[in-house]
Amino acid sequence: MAHKKKPEVSVVIVSHNSQVMLPLCLEALRQQVEVSLEQVIVDSGSTDTRYLNRLQKRYPFRLIKIDNIGYARANNMGYKALTSQSEIVIFLNPDVVLPYDYCRKLQKGMAADLSSAVVSGMLVGFDANRRRPSQYLDSTGVFRSWYGRWYDRDQGRRVADVKRSRQYLPAVCGAVFACRRTALEADNGLVFDPDFFLYKEDIELSLRLRERGWSLLFDPHLIAYHARGWQKKRSEVSWLLRKIAAQSEVILYRKHPSPYMVWAMCKYLLVRWAGV
Template sequence: RCLTALRAQTHPLQQIVVVDNGSTDGSNEWLANQPDVTLIRRPHNEGYCRGYNLAIDATRAPYVLTLNTDAYLDPEFLSSCLVAMEANPRCAAATGQFDEQATGLTIGGGFGLGRLMRMKPTDALEDQAEVFGVTGAAALYRRDALENAKIDGQVYDECYFSYGEDIDLAWRLHLMGWDSLYVPAARAHHVGSGSLNGALRFFDKPSFFQRQALRNRYLTLLKNARGFDGLRLLLAMALGECALWPYLLFRQPLRFPALLQTPVELLVRFPRVWRWRRITQQRRDRHAGSIRRWIRGW
């Protein structure tokens, strides 16, 4: 369905690249027989970030469409995003409605802080609007913006593996002076957690993925937040952790020892994350406090 929807786009695609991250269900054999697909095979699962970086580097078009295998697009998705981005030269990324839901990223969803930290939504689903960032599940990116955002040759930070990497990229693009758009005429459908048998809720996911989600929230803040705003974000998250960790211990006691590896993983990644932070801040073209207008109650 994902590939069928791509082939049905009213604006033709120059190239379709699929990264097979060590699948064992025979799908790579089927993909190898698709004449319009460039297949990149990996021996094992190297993570969402590594897979997308390989795919982006394998293309040369001025725009890059990222699409999860558990998402599919209406025929006008690509053309609608292209029209909006061509009219806005500083637009780095665009996305549309997912199953009749606006899909500008929410810091509440990605950071687990509920109402306190939720990004402001668009005013109405009918109106095109600037958003803080877009979800990587289905988004059109300007290549120039992605090249500008690369650090160590990576668009997505591969130390994330998966989860929260699109928030990190959105924040980096925002700080570097790029904009993102919500385009209501572009419609997509996202099954969600297709590779995890539909485990949509945090508490239903395997501990390996829970650990990544917990860890990557801090990585994103450490790399992108500054000054008083960064302190407030970290304090707000710490308050949330005071409730989250006892709940995890009560609800999933057998997984709890594995989840306790999260602080260790943060410490191991800290030198790299701090270097990425320095590079991001050196390239910054916006005041760090510009994020305030996207956060409720700020």
């Protein structure tokens, strides 16, 4: 009798009204070659979850339904629900599409650099309406400006115009956060800080891992496609989301003390009281 192959990579996805992109995300996971996967989806307060029940008949994932408890807490719940001891855990946004060989390349990257807790790559934009990659980059790593603002490097630049080499990063975009499990063991299941409801939890985890002596590796041969709406003008983003983002930045610098707190507080006050 043939034995089912043990999962080599575990994937945690937090969904919230993700019925447009989640089917594409899951189909891409099913097409991963030479790597067996464990998949857990935590639905955090979707208004209608019937689409998840339909997807569960087609794709091999375990489903957890909860209220909208925030991205960090939902990811932690998904991590605790994993049953395999696979060395690689990917925290994956539902609006990300991975090429068929992504997990195989990720394994090789992890094996080649044992000092890295996270291996990241090129995030290219994805057109959800046309269901195909765009010509523009979403992120090649997260960096900090001289005054304290964190930003996605190369965001909005044409893919053809950007050439990057392997390097270590200050922080990693959480859309595809591929971690070495041993680097997460010190947190006893609280991978992402639950004080963050939304935004900046990926940067906080990046800083925490680096403080422990781990590296965050950027490998340009790893390419994934991300359909987030970064193309929106700031005026089109709701005041509530802008407030949450500014508040998360204050929390970040409270946990990792820095003179950049001045920038974070100014931004938060401007958003809260001036609606900027």
